[in-house]
Amino acid sequence: MRERPLSKRCFEDLCDVIPGGVNSPVRAFCDLAITPLVAESGSGSHITDIDGNSYIDYCMSWGALIHGHTHPEVVEKAIQRLKMGSSFGATTNIEEKLARKITTLMPSCERVRLVSSGTEATMTACRLARGYTNRPLMIKFAGCYHGHADHFLVQAGSGVTRLKESSSSGIPKEMLASTYCLPFNDHDACNQLFDEIGSNLACVIIEPIAANMGVVPASKPFLELLRRRTKECGALLIFDEVISGFRVALGGAQEKYGITPDLSCFGKIMGGGFPAAGFGGKKEIMDVLAPQGSVYQAGTLSGNPVAMEAGLKALELCQAPGFYDTLNAKARIIIDPVREYIKKHDLPFCINSVDSLFTLFCGVKEVNNQADAKKQDNELFNKLFYYMFEHGVYMPPGPYEGWFVSMAHSQDELEKTRDLLLQWLRI
Ligand SMILES: Cc1ncc(COP(=O)(O)O)c(C=O)c1O
Numbered sequence: 001m002r003e004r005p006l007s008k009r010c011f012e013d014l015c016d017v018i019p020g021g022v023n024s025p026v027r028a029f030c031d032l033a034i035t036p037l038v039a040e041s042g043s044g045s046h047i048t049d050i051d052g053n054s055y056i057d058y059c060m061s062w063g064a065l066i067h068g069h070t071h072p073e074v075v076e077k078a079i080q081r082l083k084m085g086s087s088f089g090a091t092t093n094i095e096e097k098l099a100r101k102i103t104t105l106m107p108s109c110e111r112v113r114l115v116s117s118g119t120e121a122t123m124t125a126c127r128l129a130r131g132y133t134n135r136p137l138m139i140k141f142a143g144c145y146h147g148h149a150d151h152f153l154v155q156a157g158s159g160v161t162r163l164k165e166s167s168s169s170g171i172p173k174e175m176l177a178s179t180y181c182l183p184f185n186d187h188d189a190c191n192q193l194f195d196e197i198g199s200n201l202a203c204v205i206i207e208p209i210a211a212n213m214g215v216v217p218a219s220k221p222f223l224e225l226l227r228r229r230t231k232e233c234g235a236l237l238i239f240d241e242v243i244s245g246f247r248v249a250l251g252g253a254q255e256k257y258g259i260t261p262d263l264s265c266f267g268k269i270m271g272g273g274f275p276a277a278g279f280g281g282k283k284e285i286m287d288v289l290a291p292q293g294s295v296y297q298a299g300t301l302s303g304n305p306v307a308m309e310a311g312l313k314a315l316e317l318c319q320a321p322g323f324y325d326t327l328n329a330k331a332r333i334i335i336d337p338v339r340e341y342i343k344k345h346d347l348p349f350c351i352n353s354v355d356s357l358f359t360l361f362c363g364v365k366e367v368n369n370q371a372d373a374k375k376q377d378n379e380l381f382n383k384l385f386y387y388m389f390e391h392g393v394y395m396p397p398g399p400y401e402g403w404f405v406s407m408a409h410s411q412d413e414l415e416k417t418r419d420l421l422l423q424w425l426r427i
Contacts, residue, residue, distance in 0.1 A: 002390060006051045007038040014038075025159040029397050032382055037394060042069025044408040047394055055394035056413045058403040062396075063211070063243050063357075064268040066327070067317055068408020074272045074313045081309035087301060095303040098312045102270065102280060105250045105315065108260045109280030113289060114303040118242035118267030119147025121277040122205065124289075124297045125263045126151070128279075129203035129236040131295035132288045137197055139204040141184040143213030143370025143400075146205055146240050146265075154181045157212030157370065157400055184210060184369040185222050190229070198233030203263075205238040208253035211402040212243075213373040214359035215352045223259050236262035236285070242277065243402070246270060246318055248355045269318070272310030275301070323407070324355070331356040331405040333414040338421050347425060348377075356405040360384070360421070373400060387424045393417055 014021035022028045022036070029036040040050045045068050047057040057069070067074065081094065099112040115121050126138055126149075138151065145157035153168040154176055167176075180197065182189045194201070204226050210216040230237040239261035245252040246269040254261055262285060267277035280286065290296045317323070335358050339351045350361050361367050362384060363377025381399040388395050393416075395403055405414070 002051075002053050004035055004038075004049065004051045004053065007049055008035045010038045010050055011035050026398050026401070031378060032385055032397055034386070034389075036397070044068045044070070045406060045410065045413055053392075055389070055392050056409070056417060057394045058405065058417070059394055059396050059401075060404040060406050061273055062268065063247065063402070063404045064271060064273050065408075066247060066269050066356075066404075066406055067314060068406045069273075071272075071314075071317070071408070073317065074310050077313040078272070078274065078306050078310040081306050084305070086306055087304055089300060092303070092305045092308070094305050094308040094312065098270070098276075098303075098308045098315075099278070101312060101315050102266065102278065105246070106252060106254065106264060106280065108254060108262075108282075109264055110283040111286035112278050112280035113286065113297060114276065114278045114308070115297070115299055116275045116277060116301050116304065116307075117147065118240075118265065118277045119149055120297075120299065120302075121242065121265040121267055121279040122146040122152065122238075122240055123149035124295075125238050125265050125279040125281075126203060126205060127297070128285065128288060128295050129238060129263065131293070132285050133202045133235060135200050135202040135235070136178045137180065137201045138178060139180045139182060139190075139193065139201065141206055141210075142181055143184055143216065143373060144205075144207045144210050144240070145212035146207075147242075150175050151179045152205075154179050155370065157210065159398065159400075183371065184213075184216065185219055186369070187222060187225055190222075190225060194229045194233060198229070198235070201230075201233055201235040203236040203238050204230055205240055207240045207243065208257060208259075209244040209248060209354050209357065211357055211359075213370045213400050214361055214367060215354060215357050215402045216367055216369065216373065217352070217354050220257050220259075223257055227259050227261075230262070236281075238263045238265065240265045242267035243357070244354075246315060247357060247404075249324060250318060269314055270311045271307050272312075272314035274304070274307035274310045276304065276307035276311050317407075327405065327407055328355045330407075330409055330411075330414055331358065333411065334358070334403075334405070334418045334421065337418055338425070341422055341425060345425075349425070357402045358405075359402050362399065384424060388417075388420060391420050393420060 263281040362380040
């Protein structure tokens with residue numbers, strides 16, 4: 001076993017002052033029942049804990065660090081900007097640069113509002129949809145996670161999946177009455193509900209490439225159905241691209257699938273590892289936001305200049321020629337041989353992947369929605385996690401998460417990870 005005495009002591013101290021010792025539940029390694037990783041530093045593909053143990057990191061700040069930890073150009077830009085002042089509560093020119101970059105990369109976004117977290121982005125996009133359509137109802141899909149605003153916490157993914165009700169207490173029933181939750185990729189359920197509530201529907205929100213029930217892409221026909229039915233009934237289609245945005249293509253899942261949503265939400269990569277997120281859409285819809293319009297949104301640190309600078313550099317780096325081909329080829333070093341091995345030996349596992357995002361599901365042979373993902377063998381998952389962790393690989397510490405390959409992962413590290421996975425599958 002790796003020695004982690006300082007991590008253990010620090011986590012005990014954290015538990016003294018912070019509920020569960022963490023500021024976001026999945027960091028607590030709850031079902032793993034071991035001391036969680038207490039991070040000290042990161043460099044490139046590696047994360048180092050406070051005991052000095054180093055791990056190849058596939059969590060990468062839950063997908064934010066597409067260029068790896070402490071990319072020198074991102075760090076330099078952030079430091080330069082920090083020296084000019086960390087926050088003003090007044091508008092700055094760097095916000096225009098990042099917003100313009102996003103409008104260029106995502107043609108569906110004529111206007112962008114910049115906020116500090118993905119939760120704020122999705123929460124406000126839904127409020128905007130309700131304000132714009134003057135209708136109350138929203139449809140979401142089981143297993144998709146859109147942050148922790150009250151009305152999204154119905155059969156949500158990621159850490160919410162392990163709650164008994166797959167929802168959260170503390171939310172009045174009335175609040176949830178306007179949220180309808182459907183099975184992911186289910187055409188019939190969708191058609192039926194549109195027939196019933198279409199005229200009162202404000203919006204449908206979906207992760208077009210779900211990554212919070214493990215990685216489960218929506219089928220293109222399913223997204224086309226949502227696009228057609230929302231248009232017909234006058235509701236807005238919202239793509240939550242907090243994970244897929246700038247990861248699967250510069251233009252996100254909407255570019256990959258060729259489907260244009262009315263509103264899009266971003267986060268993670270666009271902050272370059274700092275707290276930044278945003279949402280955007282057509283001018284006509286976005287102008288319903290205050291100060292021009294009546295839908296309110298605000299934030300002391302919204303559009304924070306240090307985060308903007310880091311985010312802008314991160315997006316510029318993604319624009320390097322061949323960036324996504326190289327990134328995806330890196331991921332395939334792990335994905336292809338492991339998938340082949342599973343198939344050849346008919347093992348009770350499967351890999352779902354989209355480009356540099358993947359999940360190895362344990363104890364199931366096919367996953368198309370949250371119900372399938374929940375059939376996983378959690379004990380088997382825990383064994384996999386312990387094995388990888390012990391051998392210096394930090395994979396996402398929960399069965400409903402995706403692995404994130406970054407540009408900083410070297411061929412050797414990816415091959416080492418592949419070999420470890422194959423060895424473990426052989427045991
Ligand atoms: C798809 C998706 N939407 C929204 C969010 C919420 O973002 P944040 O954690 O920045 O509030 C997340 C977080 O993981 C996410 O994966």
